[in-house]
Amino acid sequence: MAVIRSYIAETKKEAFDKVKLDLGCDAVIISTRKIRRKGFANIFKKPAFEVTAVSDSDTPQKRADKPQAAPERDRRIETLEKKITQVSDTVGKIYQNIDWLKLKQITEADPRIQKLYDTLVGNGISPDGADKLTGMVLEAAAEDEDLTEAMTRVIVGVLGEPSPISLNPGKRKVVLFAGPTGVGKTTTLAKIAAGFALKQNIKIAIITEDTYRIGAVEQLRIYADILGLPMHVVYSPEEFLKKIEETSDFDLVLVDTAGKNTDDTEYRKTIRSMVKCPADIEVHLVISAATSAANTVKIIDSYSYLNDYKILFTKLDEAKSPGLIPETKLFASKPLSYVTYGQNAASDISEANPAEIAKTVLGLT
Numbered sequence: 341m342a343v344i345r346s347y348i349a350e351t352k353k354e355a356f357d358k359v360k361l362d363l364g365c366d367a368v369i370i371s372t373r374k375i376r377r378k379g380f381a382n383i384f385k386k387p388a389f390e391v392t393a394v395s396d397s398d399t400p401q402k403r404a405d406k407p408q409a410a411p412e413r414d415r416r417i418e419t420l421e422k423k424i425t426q427v428s429d430t431v432g433k434i435y436q437n438i439d440w441l442k443l444k445q446i447t448e449a450d451p452r453i454q455k456l457y458d459t460l461v462g463n464g465i466s467p468d469g470a471d472k473l474t475g476m477v478l479e480a481a482a483e484d485e486d487l488t489e490a491m492t493r494v495i496v497g498v499l500g501e502p503s504p505i506s507l508n509p510g511k512r513k514v515v516l517f518a519g520p521t522g523v524g525k526t527t528t529l530a531k532i533a534a535g536f537a538l539k540q541n542i543k544i545a546i547i548t549e550d551t552y553r554i555g556a557v558e559q560l561r562i563y564a565d566i567l568g569l570p571m572h573v574v575y576s577p578e579e580f581l582k583k584i585e586e587t588s589d590f591d592l593v594l595v596d597t598a599g600k601n602t603d604d605t606e607y608r609k610t611i612r613s614m615v616k617c618p619a620d621i622e623v624h625l626v627i628s629a630a631t632s633a634a635n636t637v638k639i640i641d642s643y644s645y646l647n648d649y650k651i652l653f654t655k656l657d658e659a660k661s662p663g664l665i666p667e668t669k670l671f672a673s674k675p676l677s678y679v680t681y682g683q684n685a686a687s688d689i690s691e692a693n694p695a696e697i698a699k700t701v702l703g704l705t
Contacts, residue, residue: 343363343394343395344370344392344393344394345359345362345363345392345393345395346390346391346392346393347359347362347390347391347392347393348375348388348389348390348391349388349389349391350388350389351389352372352389352391354389355372355389355390355391356369356391358391359391359393363393363395364395366395367393367394367395368393368394368395369391369392369393370392370393370394371391371392372389372390372391372392373389373390374387374388374389374390375387375388375389375390452487453474453477453478453487456474456477456487456488456491456702457470457471457474459702459703460473460474460663460701460702462703463660463661463663463700463701463702463703464659464660464661464662464663464664464667464701465633465663465666465667465701466633466667469633469663469666469667469670472670473491473494473495473498473666473670474491476494476498477490477491477494480493480494488702488704491698491702492695492698492699492702492704495666495694495697495698495701495702496694496695496698498666498669498670499665499666499669499676499692499694499697499698500669500675500676500694501675501694502675502676502677502691502692502693502694503650503675503676503677504677504678504691504692505532505536505592505622505677507540507542507591507592511620512587512588512589512590512591512592512593512619512620513591513592513593513620513621513622514584514593514595514617514619514620514621514622515532515592515593515594515595515621515622515623515624516595516597516614516615516621516622516623516624517529517594517595517596517597517623517624517626517652518597518611518623518624518625518626518643518646518649519599519625519626519627519639520599520627520639521553521598521599521600522599522628523599523626523627523628523631523654523655524626524628524654524655524680525550525596525597525599525626526548526550526556526559526560526563526596527654527680527683528626528652528654528678528680528689529546529560529563529594529596530560530563530567531680531687531688531689532594532678532689533546533563533564533567533569533594534563534567535689536592537567537568537569542591542592543589543590543591543592544567544569544590544591544592544593544594545569545570545571545572545587545590545592545593545594546560546563546564546569546570546571546572546593546594546595546596547571547572547573547574547580547583547584547587547593547594547595547596548560548571548572548573548574548595548596548597549573549574549575549580549595549596549597549598549610549614550596550597550598550599551573551575551598552598552600553598553599556596556598557573560596572586572587577610577613577614580595580613580614580617581617584617584618584619593619595614597610597611597614603642608645611645611646612645615646622648622649622650623646623648623649623650624649624650624651624652624677624678625639625640625643625646625649625650625651625652625674626652626654627639627651627652627653627654627664627668628653628654628655628658628659629653629654629655629656629658629659629662629664629665629679630655630658630659631664633664633667633668636664636667636668637671640668640671640672649674650674650675650676650677651668651672651674651675651676651677652676652677652678652679652680653665653676653678653679653680653692654679654680655680655681656679656680656681657681657682657688661700661701662679662697662700662701663701665679665692665697665701666697666698666701676692676694677691677692678690678691678692679691679692679693679697
């Protein structure tokens with residue numbers, strides 16, 4: 341008879357160690373999932389890991405004392421694997437049903453939960469995202485606590501601390517803007533350039549490799565001329581590296597890239613080469629706030645080849661609500677940097693403000 345047990349730990353490794361210690365090295369993992377511990381004190385902590393494993397009822401020592409012929413052992417392994425697959429499917433369905441039933445029962449018992457859920461969905465968060473956020477509030481909220489305030493804290497926690505561009509005296513920073521076509525990378529670069537040029541006494545240079553879109557170079561050159569900033573056009577990763585060397589005495593170098601199909605192998609190769617340049621470089625993945633949640637998932641997945649980047653949301657003025665921002669943070673752990681909300685290159689941009697975003701999503705502003 342098989343023995344199925346679950347183990348909870350801070351990391352996967354710790355959970356796996358518990359499995360080996362209790363069930364032995366022959367135990368088979370059938371499911372691994374992240375769980376959030378209950379209580380408000382744990383809402384901002386990293387989720388724990390729950391690992392479910394299955395083992396024969398015999399102890400590891402007993403199995404060692406009863407060697408089996410290879411064919412018989414293979415037959416038992418095959419049978420056990422089939423049972424494990426069935427158990428894993430069943431366990432997954434049970435978890436889903438339990439979570440859904442719990443939320444349904446609580447929602448029906450407390451209309452405040454339903455109201456929160458409806459508000460989230462009405463402000464651009466998908467039903468799945470609203471379920472997750474509502475579930476987090478149910479775990480985090482204290483007894484008799486105002487649920488709207490609790491949800492505000494939950495969303496602020498999900499959004500995390502913003503991470504705008506930070507300059508260190510005497511050290512150059514290279515900032516590269518990547519993202520799909522049409523999301524406003526060029527305009528966003530101009531906004532950031534204007535902000536630093538007008539408010540800080542620093543040397544700024546602009547580099548663009550967006551030579552594919554008609555008028556892209558001319559558009560950026562107009563911005564550069566207005567701000568009195570040098571601009572360089574590059575046509576290959578090699579030229580980019582050369583310009584990076586030539587701008588070593590600048591404080592900030594802003595890099596515009598083409599918005600090509602992210603499945604394009606050459607495009608990925610180009611971005612990788614640029615990111616690996618010998619400089620202090622950070623990448624901002626630019627996403628329009630008017631994008632659907634499903635397409636945003638695809639965008640995030642298509643840039644998974646980048647190990648480290650920040651997320652910058654544009655066109656909040658064109659979106660029904662900033663609901664896509666917390667929705668994105670539910671499945672992407674990258675920090676937020678800026679949000680933009682208009683075409684004025686001298687303004688219409690600000691650092692991401694989690695509290696303001698949360699209030700807007702909840703209809704409090």
